[in-house]
Amino acid sequence: MTHGEPVCTTRQGAVRGRLNGSGVSAFLGIPYAAAHPFAPPVGPEPWQGVRDASAYGPTAPKVPYAPPFDALIPEDSIPGGDGEHGKDGEQDRDFLNLNVWTPSPGPGSRLPVLVWLHGGAFANGSGSASAYNGSAFARDGVVCVTLNYRLGAEGFLHLDGVPDNRGLLDQIAALEWVQDNIEAFGGDPDRVTVFGESAGAMSIGVLLTMARSHGLFRRAILQSGAAHHFLRPESARLITARLAEKLAVADPTHEAFAALPPPELLRAQAELRAEIGARPDPALWGEAALNMMPFEPVTDGLRLPAPECGVELLVGSNREEYRLFLVPTERLDVLSERKLRATAAAYGLDPDKALPVYRETRPDAVPGEIFDAVATDWFYRIPAIRLAEAVPGSYMYEFARRSPRFDGRLGACHGSELAFVFDNLHDPAYAPMIGDGPRQEVADAMHGAWVAFATTGDPGWAPYDAAGSRTTMVFDEESGPVADPRAQERALWDGVR
Structure with missing residues (x-):
């Protein structure tokens, strides 16, 4: 410690963080790799002395979310990595950095580790958004790491002569940094859980099948994303x-x-x-x-991890994911039956057989509400189930707490679980999505399950048994396990998705 400030030593050099009032130390903006344009990441340069790590580093180049999503989805942009040029004329490329929150800086504690991969459709997001502050995880005995990775064309555009999936290679470089350095921050490199949402979870779905990621994490939590989103x-x-x-x-x-x-x-x-x-x-x-995502991992087809992949999984989705894209844009009430039927057919369903099944439990629903249910299954729920089916012993969850925003119509939409996972309910960045007065009990249940899974591999309910009860933990105002929720709708996708 120097003047009460925590100091940890990485393989590249020492870093000085900051200590908050709850006894959690934060080390921010630590470089984990260097990014040359459209090239694989390389190791960071070492430094002399003690590097200041009390403020977030630059974020990867991106454009802001378009309205109305710019007011709903947590996002930040920190200058330095967004195309600005320094005094030497060279573009600033120092956005491959990460952040660490720990209750016990220094070697010896061997605490479980959670490494966060943010979402943003592979074109937005950062690890430095206040919404992803890892203090609550550190408070509960887990070292939390968040990071930036390359986005958009630089991260995922397919080009001859350079490797595909450079954004994923960045993520692997960060996980390698964790293996090399996290013990210095009180973490256990043998108990690393990678967790992510949306594009972050879709990234994990690919990482699970990449040889280069083998051994870099023991467990994985995939929120609203799995292995089905890619470009051939x-x-x-x-x-x-x-x-x-x-x-x-x-x-x-x-x-x-x-x-x-x-x-x-x-x-x-x-x-x-x-x-x-x-x-x-x-x-x-x-x-x-x-x-609708032009920048995604490039693979030659759907790859699910082997049953004996060696990674323990917790995977799930939100009950009304697609309402995020229908309610704020005012499409929910104007979407036509024709569009609903065409989309169901494009997804591989027979509209005449499938849509009545969805309507059976939603007899008063307008076409847009049925569209939400079908699209939520295609995008998120069914891929999560397929991943859980592929790896026996996986755990399944569903987030069902409905937001009061937009007169209660936003529902349990995409991204609305994040405040509860991070136990960060009072961050203003979350308010436009989750509304006023979210119940702490929901965060206690969900955040607590993530902590338990990272610590022991058991989140607190039975694994998902595809040949049996298909137990799914439903997080809601009152949380509890449910056997095979909406089984008839799930069965529609057998052999389709």
């Missing part, structure tokens, strides 16, 4: 070609994209996603026509 190489090439056309890049090489002014590249990325939404034609966009 042929689809990824369609995205690359259209982005190059928009930017007047005649030869779409990594050198050509790296030479573009970062703001210009970011603007084109945002326009590209809008184009896909306006004309979701699979002939133009491949898999991205269904999930």
Whole structure:
């Protein structure tokens, strides 16, 4: 300690953090790798003396969320990694950094570790949003790590001559840093749990099958994302070609994209996603026509981890995920029956057989509400179930607490569980989504389950047995396990998704 400030020593050098009033030490903005444009990450440069780690580091280049999502989804942008240039004319590239919260800085404690991968459709988000403050995990005896990784084209655009999935390679580099350094912060490198939401969870779904990630984490928690969202190489090439056309890049090489002014590249990325939404034609966009994400992990097909993958899993989704994209945009009440039927068919269902099953438990629902149920299953719930089925002994959850926002219509939408997972209910960033007066008991149950799983591998309920009860913990105003929720709707997707 120096003047009451905690100091820990990494393999690159010493860092000085800050101590908050509850006895938690935070070390912020620590570089875990260096990012050269469109190249794999390399190890960070060592430093002399004690590096100040009392403030968040720069965030990865991105554009803000478009309205109305900019007011709903926690986000921040810290200058330095967003295309600004330093006095030497070189672009500032120091956004591959991470943050550590610990109750016991220094070696010897061997506490469980949680490493957070943020969401944002692979184009937004950061590990430094106040919503992801890890103090509550540290308070409860877990070392918490959050991080930034490359987004958009730089992280995920398919280009000849450079590796795919550079954003995932960044995540692996951060997990390697954790293995090398977390003991110095009181953590146990043999008890690392990686957890993530949306794109972060989808990243974990791919990491589970990548040889390079083997041994870097013992457990994984996947929130509202699993292994079903990816682009095959042929689809990824369609995205690359259209982005190059928009930017007047005649030869779409990594050198050509790296030479573009970062703001210009970011603007084109945002326009590209809008184009896909306006004309979701699979002939133009491949898999991205269904999930509206032009930047995703590139793989040759669906890969689920082997039953003996060696990683313990907790996986789940929110009951009304897709309402986030329907209610604030005022699409819920105007979405037509024709659009509902076309989407169900595009997802592989027979509308005449499937839609009556969804309506059976929602007899007064308008087409938009049925659309939410179908899209929530296709995007989130069924992929989570398939992952749990693939790895015996996995645990399943569902978040069902309905937000009072938008006159109660926002529901248990995408992202609405985050405040409860982080036990951070009073952060103003969450208020537009979760509303006023969220019950602490819901956070106690959900946050407590995450802590228990990271600590022991048992979140507190029975594993998901695909041949038996399919036990699912439902987090709501009153939480408890449920056997095979909405079984008839789940069965519609057998052989389809």
